Amino acid sequence: MGKKKQEMSQVYGSNEFIFGERGGRGKHLSSFLKNLSLTGSSTRSGEAEDDVNRNIYGELSYGPAQSMQRRSSSSVRLSGRSVSGPVGSSYAHMGVPEKNLSLYSNQSIANSNPSLKKSTKLKYKDLDDDWDADLEKVDEAPVAKTTKSFSNSNPRYDNQMPVMVDSLYPDLIPVSQPALPDKDSMDYEDLKMKMEVSRLNQLNSKYMKFHKVLTSDANIDLTELRKLSWNGIPQELRALSWQLLLGYLPTNHSRQQSTLKRKRQEYAEGINTVSNIDLDEDAANANAEASRSELSLPSTTSSNRDKQIYHQIKIDVKRTNPTIKLYGYPATQRSLRKVLFLWAIRHPASGYVQGINDLVTPFYQIFLQNYLWQLQKKRTGEGEELFIPNLLDDNDECEKAILDDPQLARLSADTFDPGRLSSRATLIIEADTYWCLSRLLDNITDNYIHEQPGIIRQVGDLRNLISKIDVELLQHFDSEGIEFLQFSFRWMNCLLMREISIPLIIRMWDTYLSETPLGFNSFHVYVCAAFLIKFSNELKHKEFQEIILFLQNPPTSGWTERDVELMLSEAFIWHSLYKNASAHLR
Amino acid sequence: MSSRKKTLLKVIILGDSGVGKTSLMQQFVNNKFSHQYKATIGADFLTKEITVDNNKQVTLQIWDTAGQERFQSLGVAFYRGADCCVLCYDVTNEKSLNNLASWKDEFLIQSNVLNPQDFPFIIIGNKIDADDSKKIPSLQKKLNNVTNNQLGGLSYPVFETSAKESINVESAFEVIAKMALQQEELNEANGNDVNDDYNDAINIHLETDNSGCAC
Structure with missing residues (x-):
């Protein structure tokens, strides 16, 4: 534990440095995130430069995940379930949970493009020890370069621009429409089959990993269980895992x-x-x-x-x-x-x-x-x-x-x-x-005592967070007279259970329960930020009345595990970036 | 700010948990009743455009609040700028009737209205569809007692409704809209614009949040 704390402080120490260098209050966050997304998945093929300037959200989450889908049959993320394969194990020895893999890593890219492999690996390491060092180097030029080199090595994917499917999620390309090679039907069938086999293999290997941890002879390794659970627990092992993660069931x-x-x-x-x-x-x-x-x-x-x-x-x-x-x-x-x-x-x-x-x-x-x-x-x-x-x-x-x-x-x-x-x-x-x-x-006793100070604080934190991540949205809310308490009180009081269906909440709790401390308190605020920003573009075009009505009943009925996993990954990034920064501001 | 074409009237519905606030609002706005409403947390919001006094087009912005006492400290965020306040009780639940006065007091404290003496309140007793045997015995007497002694003897309009069977809901809200419109016109005449007030408060908050970093 002590060791981990030290590592964490290193990471966050680096964060401060980034903020110091780049404007202190996160004003240049968008460019920072942009770079981040580019190092992780700079290889989005054939997409125009200005695509990069699009909503950070799309870039960070939907974009890479989707490009991964197309990239290779050994894709890490398939049909809403992110399973850590070899990438995960490369994390393991560094004591960093296998989180948000779809954002930082792209094993399949590394495979399909040896020239990238080195830099990708470097990046994992930087995430742990000294990750700003790598980010310092990231600039427009190298980005352009990697994009180009990838395009050259995979000409086949070059013309596959994402199709706008849903006005609510302009950056989300449904899993059901993978951009498979259409010229050659043999390729298509082959790829489809490989993807299915790979998906089943990953589910199986995920189950086996849990099985191994949960049935170990001595004490159950909670750190290992948290790492695995962060990305979702197999249905059948959930009750057992939750009881362990909550400290109800002894590890011995x-x-x-x-x-x-x-x-x-x-x-x-x-x-x-x-x-x-x-x-x-x-x-x-x-x-x-x-x-x-x-x-x-x-x-x-x-x-x-x-x-x-x-x-x-x-x-x-x-x-x-x-x-x-x-x-x-x-x-x-x-x-x-x-x-x-x-x-x-x-x-x-x-x-x-x-x-x-x-x-x-x-x-x-x-x-x-x-x-x-x-x-x-x-x-x-x-x-x-x-x-x-x-x-x-x-x-x-x-x-x-x-x-x-x-x-x-x-x-x-x-x-x-x-x-x-x-x-x-x-x-x-x-x-x-x-x-x-x-x-x-x-973990959230303050939420329910007299005057509910925990919730009031969380709502304030959410507002503060939005002021850093999406100041335009905040300004719009201010000009429309929207108060955060009016819509996000319930998000805190019921942990988003009124906004998101139970099966997906259960999936979210896998992650919350794997956070230390448990994610129901501060991590939840970051999830709420990710949730709100998911609708940012729409909200910016609405007036007071429509905003409140929209947020009373956000369009989540069609959501899948994939949607919440992307939201969680995004929350994780912001959590890493700002957790320390908010202390810095005090 | 107040020169918008549409007149917006803000209505707050208060009352004990389970008296049917959500059902009343849903019945009025969407003309439906359901057994599947969850407990309201914080406040729900719905709007409806109606015509008042034969020609005046207004938009009612209705805040349906949570009934549990624990949430009362939230009032500031929801009550401010209200044009009319609806106090609800359940005709089968005497406690909810006796609590009307404390809901009114709480509202006046937190909403900070300019004219607490003559601010428009209206009383709704819901669930009149219930079996007579379940209703509060000698209800009228008790209601008079509450309005005379606890609510200061002011003659607030009283409606007995059934959100379930859509009895009196429409007419209650017509009166609500009229009363709210009068209050709005009064506020306008006094040059009172609560919304400006409210934005300033937020901006101050924002600045404090951002001014902490000195590096």
């Missing part, structure tokens, strides 16, 4: 069982102490006797404040993710009420705040999904080494029934009725959800 295998047992017991006891409020209220109608004996004591013993909190939780749980079937089941709602209420009682400084009901859902959904997945695996008799300990129980009658369900292989948490679970399994899923939610919220 021999301690896992006992710790989980204790934590789940603690949760159960906690629920018993707060059950003077009728947590089973809804179920009580159907089965009054059973629920009373299980959970509720006379409600006269609960304080008025507790009742208020519970009332708020109750009405919010009812309207949590109303479009997803899972959240309509009484059993789901009962579990969420219990988890939220216990958390609120245990954290009197904040209590329950609207929006926390959103934050609990990824955990609940992932842990429920994991339970189903473990049952599926149990039936086929594989993967047991990756099970979360003590989750399954051979004596559990409800579990047996699910195991015997002919539809088992097709069960998915999205539509599964948790009413089918035994009280044992329900309690485990609730307990794991409770503890993981607690760990997440520990």
Whole structure:
């Protein structure tokens, strides 16, 4: 840890130097970023110079990723999943997480153009140790040169200009339209097949990498797990990985069982102490006797404040993710009420705040999904080494029934009725959800206490960040009377869960959970900046009313993992650049 | 600034969580009701153009706020420049009725309006579609009590609505628009332009942010 900090300070020390050299307050950031993008992917073929001056966003993210797609069949990034191949391993020994590879690196270019290989490699090193040194050298001239040399070596790609497809994302070329060679159909088929094979290989190799880390004999290497997870965790390993990344599940295998047992017991006891409020209220109608004996004591013993909190939780749980079937089941709602209420009682400084009901859902959904997945695996008799300990129980009658369900292989948490679970399994899923939610919220406690100072600070940071990255947008907002609090309060309060669909939020959390410290606090602000700037061009042409309406309901319904991964990569760059700079300004 | 052709009227909807603020706004603006609204965080914003007093074309900018008390400190960002404030309660929830006065006070503190004494408020009791057995017993008496004793005896217009069955929503908002227009004209006559105020505040902030670096 100590070593890493030293490295970090070196990196950020260099950053300061860049800012000092280039204008201190990031005024020349655009040119800096431009250069950055050029060193990473200067080889965009056949594109006019002024293309370079286009929106930084497009240059940095969509551009390179897209050009990589076209460049070679061994492309690092395919169909929305960035998997680190050889490039990643070249990072590993330097202790730098394999982040934003699609931005900095371009292994396929290096392969297809030996003359670039050297400089590309140099650059990785610079990122770690002394990366401004390389940037100092980057100037218009060498850039032009590399562009040219690449064009010469790959004349075949020269005329493939990006096609404007979507007015919202002028720089985004859909994966479904790869610019494949069209003259020669043999080439086309060949390339298509190679891409598919490569994609599957990468998924498999990704899984194997996780498998290796998660099943290591001694302690699980968290640093390694973070590096892998930053780029997305395979579905089936997500619950396990999240619990490890949050520090809920011990990295030492021999301690896992006992710790989980204790934590789940603690949760159960906690629920018993707060059950003077009728947590089973809804179920009580159907089965009054059973629920009373299980959970509720006379409600006269609960304080008025507790009742208020519970009332708020109750009405919010009812309207949590109303479009997803899972959240309509009484059993789901009962579990969420219990988890939220216990958390609120245990954290009197904040209590329950609207929006926390959103934050609990990824955990609940992932842990429920994991339970189903473990049952599926149990039936086929594989993967047991990756099970979360003590989750399954051979004596559990409800579990047996699910195991015997002919539809088992097709069960998915999205539509599964948790009413089918035994009280044992329900309690485990609730307990794991409770503890993981607690760990997440520990990072953002200031967001939910009186006057929500954490959120106010984050909103201010976002504004500050935009003033550096996209001052024109800020000026436009100012002239239209837009206040950041008006649109970004919710982004902070609900961690963008109201703007982006749950599956994509879950993917984002893979990255957030891999950040140190966890990304829910400061890194999130950079993600919000990337999110806002994604719409910058449109917003600049709108008036107050349209801006607010747009940001109330940003067009993310068509988003894929690829979109959020690009956004995360961009946030990472800005985080690296400005995290230190903002301290510098104080 | 105020010489725009369209008259913009800013309306704030306040009230306890779950009384149906979002549903009221959605029913008025989009003529629909849904069980799938999530809890409002911060504030939601919708607009609608309507004609007031037979000939005057206005745009209502409606801010639908979050009901939970924790969010009250946010008011400054949303209440400023309001032309009318809608206080909502739920006719099946007595507590939401009793809280109307504190919502009004909170609004006046944070919005910093020039004429707190005669600023236009309107009261909406929502969910009249609910079963009579669920409604607050002797509602009228309790409502009178609240308006006379807690709201200062001012005769604010009161509407009983159902956002679900679209009862009285339209007529309530017609009155809201009229009241807001009067307030807007009053502000204009006083030469008060809240928006200018507001931009200055931001610019100061920007300068402080940028002036820290001395190198």
